[in-house]
Amino acid sequence: MKILITPPTNATWKTFMTDENLEYLKTLGDVVCNETDHVYSEDELREAIKDVDIAITGWGTGCFTERVMENANRLKLIAHTAGSVGTLVSDAVYEKGVRVVTGNDGFAESVAEGTLAYILAAQRKIPQFNRDVHVKGWGPLDYTDHSLLRKKVGIVGYGAVSKFLIPMLKPFRCEILLYSGHMTEEEAKAVGAKKASLEEIFSTCDIVSLHTSATPKNAGLITKELLAMMPDNALLVNTARPAVLDEDALYDECKTGRIRAFLDVHKDEAILPMESRMRWLDDVLLMPHHAGPTIDYRRYAARYAIEDVERFLKGEALEHEITRSRAATMTR
DSSP, rough: EEEEEEOOHHHHHHHSHHHHHHHHHHHTTTTEEESSSOOOHHHHHHHHTTTEEEEEEEEEOBBBBBHTTTOOOSOEEEEESSSSSTTTOHHHHHTTTTTESSSSSHHHHHHHHHHHHHHHHHHHTTTHHHHHHHHHHOOOOOOOOOOTOOOEEEEEEOSSHHHHHHHGGGTOOEEEEEOOSSOHHHEEEEEEHHEOHHHHHHHHOSSSEEEEOOOGGGGTTTTTHHHHHHHHTOOOEEEOOOBHHHHHHHHHHTTTSSSSEEEEOOGGOOOOOOOOGGOTTTTEEEEEOSOOTTTTTHHHHHHHHHHHHHHHHTTTOSBBBHHHHTTTTTHH
């Protein structure tokens, strides 16, 4: 059984494919690595995939295009150690009967933890208090901070991250409203939430957290009108993708001091430019797309995918499979 590792073997990749994970993978087949110092081009991936049974992919893997798949004469499984496969697999992968598994649950669990940390940091104003203690020795006593306990929390989108976040919120006794285009009221209730419209969420919730995928359908989902509905002092958290949110409208609301925001992702998927207006708003907290996975948790995300390789070889049910229909809804 020939197993190809497609990402280049660099420091980042080794945080996923640790020595322990690599040794585990070697017990499952004949492992061949990308020995270049760069991401395979389409031509290189097309050549490398010939006579390969299983491809191990991750950050640093190009798309398995129709042209690549023309040369995938033995490929049966793609095991992606990262999250979304939206930009990784083409229709040609599924048309050829190749199955796809990912470490998406490992990513999602870590992002859910990061989201919870962001909410608590914003509610307790931890960054602001920390700054004042560093600069002034002691900050002013007229700050208003807030609890997460017993708050009404709106979650936009039910996917892998929300699946983990909702249980994490349970100990705080939050009332959870959930917007999802594919869940019924009964299904929402079963996971501990009440199904709600975007309008109800934005007009009534103390905290709104965005977890919808960045598909063409969801582009600009969070509009100026929805943001204007938010109650005074409400908090918006975005650990999804910037394309789902009208960031200019968010700036206009936040600059008045009426609402607050914690942004892990930024306009145009870019590093936040120094000239960004968001930098100068006290109640907008900013992170460099770092909700997850943390560097120490990446090995576990990769493990999800590798364990499914073993299940595949044993003919067992796959626990982290991404079907063609699900792949179509993932961030691209």
